[in-house]
Amino acid sequence: xxxxxxxxxxxxxxxxxxxxxxPAQATDIELFFPVPVDGALARNMSGxxxxxxxxxxxxxxxxxxxxxxxxxxLKTRAAIKAGKPPAAVIMSANFLTDLSIxxxxxxxxxxxxxxxxxxxxxxxxxxxxxxxxxxxxxxxYGVPFxxxxxxxxxxxxxxxxxxxxxxxxxxxxxxxxxxxxxxTKREGDRTTRWGLMMPSNYDYGGWILEALxxxxxxxxxxxxxxxxxxxxxxxMLGALTFWSDLVHKAKVHPAGEQKGPxxxxxxxxxxxxxxxxSTGSLTFIRDTAKFPFRVAFVPxxxxxxxxxxxxxxxxxxxxxxxxxxxxxxxxxWLTSPEKSGWWxxxxxxxxxxxxxxxxxxxxxxxxxxxxxxxxxxxxxxxKPWFATYRTVPVRKAIExxxxxxxxxxxxxxEALAAAxxxxxxxxxxxxxxxxxxxxxxx
Amino acid sequence: xxAPPSGPVTREVTPQxxxxxxxxxxxxxxxxxxxxxxxxxxxxxxxxxxxxxxxxAPTLANFAEAWAxxxxxxxxxxxxxxxxxxxxxxxxxASLAGYVFARLEFPGRGLLFGLFLVQLMLVPVVLLxxxxxxxxxxxxxxxxxxxxxxxCATAFGTFLMRQSFREVPRxxxxxxxxxxxxxxxRIRLIYLPLTKPALVAFSIVSVTSHWNEFLWPLMVIxxxxxxxxxxxxxxxxxxxxxxxxxxxxxxxxxxxxxxxLAAFLIFQRRFxxxxxxxxxx
Numbered sequence: 001x002x003x004x005x006x007x008x009x010x011x012x013x014x015x016x017x018x019x020x021x022x023p024a025q026a027t028d029i030e031l032f033f034p035v036p037v038d039g040a041l042a043r044n045m046s047g048x049x050x051x052x053x054x055x056x057x058x059x060x061x062x063x064x065x066x067x068x069x070x071x072x073x074l075k076t077r078a079a080i081k082a083g084k085p086p087a088a089v090i091m092s093a094n095f096l097t098d099l100s101i102x103x104x105x106x107x108x109x110x111x112x113x114x115x116x117x118x119x120x121x122x123x124x125x126x127x128x129x130x131x132x133x134x135x136x137x138x139x140x141y142g143v144p145f146x147x148x149x150x151x152x153x154x155x156x157x158x159x160x161x162x163x164x165x166x167x168x169x170x171x172x173x174x175x176x177x178x179x180x181x182x183x184t185k186r187e188g189d190r191t192t193r194w195g196l197m198m199p200s201n202y203d204y205g206g207w208i209l210e211a212l213x214x215x216x217x218x219x220x221x222x223x224x225x226x227x228x229x230x231x232x233x234x235x236m237l238g239a240l241t242f243w244s245d246l247v248h249k250a251k252v253h254p255a256g257e258q259k260g261p262x263x264x265x266x267x268x269x270x271x272x273x274x275x276x277x278s279t280g281s282l283t284f285i286r287d288t289a290k291f292p293f294r295v296a297f298v299p300x301x302x303x304x305x306x307x308x309x310x311x312x313x314x315x316x317x318x319x320x321x322x323x324x325x326x327x328x329x330x331x332x333w334l335t336s337p338e339k340s341g342w343w344x345x346x347x348x349x350x351x352x353x354x355x356x357x358x359x360x361x362x363x364x365x366x367x368x369x370x371x372x373x374x375x376x377x378x379x380x381x382x383k384p385w386f387a388t389y390r391t392v393p394v395r396k397a398i399e400x401x402x403x404x405x406x407x408x409x410x411x412x413x414e415a416l417a418a419a420x421x422x423x424x425x426x427x428x429x430x431x432x433x434x435x436x437x438x439x440x441x442x
Numbered sequence: 443x444x445a446p447p448s449g450p451v452t453r454e455v456t457p458q459x460x461x462x463x464x465x466x467x468x469x470x471x472x473x474x475x476x477x478x479x480x481x482x483x484x485x486x487x488x489x490x491x492x493x494x495x496x497x498x499a500p501t502l503a504n505f506a507e508a509w510a511x512x513x514x515x516x517x518x519x520x521x522x523x524x525x526x527x528x529x530x531x532x533x534x535x536a537s538l539a540g541y542v543f544a545r546l547e548f549p550g551r552g553l554l555f556g557l558f559l560v561q562l563m564l565v566p567v568v569l570l571x572x573x574x575x576x577x578x579x580x581x582x583x584x585x586x587x588x589x590x591x592x593x594c595a596t597a598f599g600t601f602l603m604r605q606s607f608r609e610v611p612r613x614x615x616x617x618x619x620x621x622x623x624x625x626x627x628r629i630r631l632i633y634l635p636l637t638k639p640a641l642v643a644f645s646i647v648s649v650t651s652h653w654n655e656f657l658w659p660l661m662v663i664x665x666x667x668x669x670x671x672x673x674x675x676x677x678x679x680x681x682x683x684x685x686x687x688x689x690x691x692x693x694x695x696x697x698x699x700x701x702x703l704a705a706f707l708i709f710q711r712r713f714x715x716x717x718x719x720x721x722x723x
Contacts, residue, residue, distance in 0.1 A: 030664055043511065046666075062664065062665065062666070063666075064664045064665075064666075065666075065673070065676070065677040066660065067660055067676060071657075071660065074570075074661075075661055077571075078570055078571050078574045078661050079574070079661075081571050081574065081575060082571070082574040082575045082577070082578035082583060083575075083578050084578055084583050084584075086664075
């Protein structure tokens with residue numbers, strides 16, 4: 001299947017080359033990529049692109065490191081406005097809706113069609129839970145590259161010590177609080193070990209809150225329309241109050257903003273017995289933890305549900321046909337089962353391409369690391385990641401309130417009302433241009 | 443330079459308090475540097491990441507890994523080229539513009555100077571996209587000159603040089619004029635030598651700010667071989683998920699800040715004098 005892809009893509013590039021006045025010249029393209037996980041992966045990415053260039057003499061791809069997910073969005077937008085769009089970008093999957101509304105990325109259906117594939121056949125390679133964040137208005141705007149879900153990590157030694165069974169991690173919120181109470185250790189007024197930690201920094205906090213809200217039966221946002229979020233709702237009130245109570249009532253979770261790396265650090269240092277963080281950290285935890293640990297689905301209250309995370313490959317608007325074709329070749333190569341599986345084993349992200357799990361090396365890997373299998377199994381409960389018009393500020397509207405609640409400066413009810421109001425103001429221009437643009441009112 | 447004690451009472455108490463306050467502030471400023479040193483030499487995987495106590499078994503492994511993670515000599519050259527290029531142009535433009543605003547009389551001078559100062563109040567992020575468009579139109583996208591160009595004119599430098607030039611006695615310039623010195627000779631032989639402290643102080647501010655800059659080079663530079671140190675450092679230390687390898691980050695940061703730290707230690711006395719004389723603190 002791969003060789004067929006490559007053949008078709010090469011033919012496409014060759015055809016584009018013939019049409020151009022100067023044939024036989026390698027097409028220079030750039031790939032913008034953020035560093036979402038451990039820094040050593042930046043080097044892995046350079047190695048991956050070198051392998052691509054060696055096997056594709058007619059394309060010269062340059063990997064361009066572009067900072068965090070948010071910085072990558074900023075740099076991509078600036079490059080598009082400056083008339084220098086990169087041929088492909090590894091973009092946080094929940095920015096695609098906003099980018100497509102602003103027409104800054106283009107659908108790839110024509111490229112898929114040229115290869116004689118239907119959209120369903122092409123996107124059918126990937127796990128269905130990833131499609132809502134990649135296919136917008138029935139057009140393919142992104143090809144999933146690496147994806148994650150939130151996962152519960154537990155310290156097996158601490159569980160045994162507290163009289164809990166590490167092979168039966170908490171499955172619902174009641175069990176979670178109960179375990180967290182037993183695991184928390186105090187010396188006088190000082191807590192020396194936290195039962196549970198969850199990250200609440202920008203980008204991470206909104207995602208974890210979405211996981212709790214979905215586990216509480218909620219939707220967080222309107223998956224069909226980019227101008228609506230459900231912040232001020234009973235499901236989210238329950239989720240935020242639960243988190244707030246863990247901090248202020250049960251006192252099993254530290255107060256204030258907790259950054260992702262700090263949560264991971266506390267868990268690895270034995271200062272936190274449980275944490276809910278991304279599957280993308282799984283390989284790092286496995287390589288670093290000096291104690292036995294287990295992973296489990298995110299505990300539920302009403303239903304089992306988590307949002308996806310991770311990134312997709314997108315193509316900006318304004319590319320020349322040659323660069324677009326070359327970028328498309330690179331995108332297909334990076335999302336092939338072999339590369340997808342290799343990247344998954346290196347990072348802990350699951351491979352979006354289902355065929356990656358049929359390869360013998362992946363089967364052997366899962367045999368050896370059953371925790372990676374739990375991350376994939378949780379995909380059965382996965383829902384889309386919240387994506388709206390102006391995703392980043394709309395997300396920050398709730399994250400600011402979340403941090404205020406965790407610091408004890410706000411009550412959940414008033415926090416949600418404020419976040420809803422701020423988000424509505426941010427999305428107003430889009431809403432007025434779409435849902436509230438009514439005929440007959442002129 | 444140092445204010446003489448004004449009376450017997452203050453002589454007893456105030457200098458003591460001030461001395462303790464300064465020592466306390468110095469300690470606050472020194473702790474991050476100390477932590478960076480301690481963390482850089484700590485073996486990887488030890489749990490006491492936040493500790494300020496040095497490890498009993500110091501290691502150079504973090505430095506080896508940081509050095510292998512990025513092409514530091516090349517990034518160093520790029521950073522030097524960017525900072526030196528910007529500074530050279532800025533010294534010329536700031537002193538010429540400073541002279542114009544300080545000494546030449548022309549209608550609308552105050553208004554023009556006011557407009558110039560407005561630049562100081564703009565948040566740099568607002569200018570990212572317009573500047574990048576200009577850079578691309580000039581054909582400087584993904585080049586080192588592209589990183590430098592927006593800083594060729596400096597509102598802060600112009601303001602500083604204007605203030606310094608105004609303090610130079612006009613009589614000196616008048617005397618030079620009588621001797622037949624042109625404007626260029628007057629700037630070069632009278633104004634610049636007399637305002638050397640301001641020039642040095644401005645140079646330090648300019649070099650440190652551009653040495654540490656991240657966002658603008660991130661926007662302009664794509665090719666890995668044109669990265670300055672800050673981008674090179676970020677490419678292996680930034681991480682959104684997974685734990686940060688603090689030893690590696692500290693070692694990398696140490697390597698990046700070492701040239702500036704060394705320069706400051708060598709020229710310390712001169713720098714401090716310049717800041718005192720120019721009134722920037």
